Amino acid sequence: GAVVSQHPSWVICKSGTSVKIECRSLDFQATTMFWYRQFPKQSLMLMATSNEGSKATYEQGVEKDKFLINHASLTLSTLTVTSAHPEDSSFYICSARSPQGKPEAFFGQGTRLTVV
Amino acid sequence: QKEVEQDPGPLSVPEGAIVSLNCTYSNSAFQYFMWYRQYSRKGPELLMYTYSSGNKEDGRFTAQVDKSSKYISLFIRDSQPSDSATYLCAMSVYAGANNLFFGTGTRLTVIP
Numbered sequence: 458g459a460v461v462s463q464h465p466s467w468v469i470c471k472s473g474t475s476v477k478i479e480c481r482s483l484d485f486q487a488t489t490m491f492w493y494r495q496f497p498k499q500s501l502m503l504m505a506t507s508n509e510g511s512k513a514t515y516e517q518g519v520e521k522d523k524f525l526i527n528h529a530s531l532t533l534s535t536l537t538v539t540s541a542h543p544e545d546s547s548f549y550i551c552s553a554r555s556p557q558g559k560p561e562a563f564f565g566q567g568t569r570l571t572v573v
Numbered sequence: 574q575k576e577v578e579q580d581p582g583p584l585s586v587p588e589g590a591i592v593s594l595n596c597t598y599s600n601s602a603f604q605y606f607m608w609y610r611q612y613s614r615k616g617p618e619l620l621m622y623t624y625s626s627g628n629k630e631d632g633r634f635t636a637q638v639d640k641s642s643k644y645i646s647l648f649i650r651d652s653q654p655s656d657s658a659t660y661l662c663a664m665s666v667y668a669g670a671n672n673l674f675f676g677t678g679t680r681l682t683v684i685p
Contacts, residue, residue, distance in 0.1 A: 559622075
């Protein structure tokens with residue numbers, strides 16, 4: 458299957474600072490990538506859809522000014538958590554749909570963000 | 574009502590048991606069905622993908638889809654401790670649909 462790489466796998470930051478998470482499709486081009494948030498023992502919550510060369514589409518209730526998404530190339534999308542607060546601590550996961558129009562999604566390894 | 578319902582468990586079984594994991598859904602337009610396995614602190618990995626109704630087998634894993642009942646299942650035969658993980662079902666209407674609808678995930682523990 459296609460490979461999606463996410464970096465870093467974990468990060469600890471101070472409250473008020475910003476953190477950038479990268480998501481790369483390694484062996485295919487992804488015009489669309491997705492960013493999820495996952496709380497302990499809960500399912501994936503879609504935050505936003507990242508579109509190459511255009512603005513991201515955010516789900517209801519997700520602050521676009523807090524969670525900045527940039528999809529500058531066909532293989533890279535970034536999520537920046539700005540002015541992070543402890544309540545932003547969570548597991549963030551990106552995914553990209555399979556090439557060739559198949560419905561499967563391939564996920565990155567996830568990033569554990571802890572804001573202290 | 575959620576689009577996809579999945580019993581969160583937890584589910585504990587002895588090694589070697591047959592495991593049955595299930596999801597129900599409300600949108601009859603769903604045609605593509607997937608099962609993902611997620612180990613703790615890792616991203617989900619695709620296990621099985623099926624289209625429309627029917628069965629699909631891959632090693633110890635069998636996926637079943639019953640569209641008339643809006644019910645899908647994942648069976649794991651001869652379960653192993655390494656199968657201990659959270660299993661998420663996911664589905665979509667179109668192959669090229671942007672978003673997948675996920676279940677909450679079922680946490681499975683296989684006891685040696």
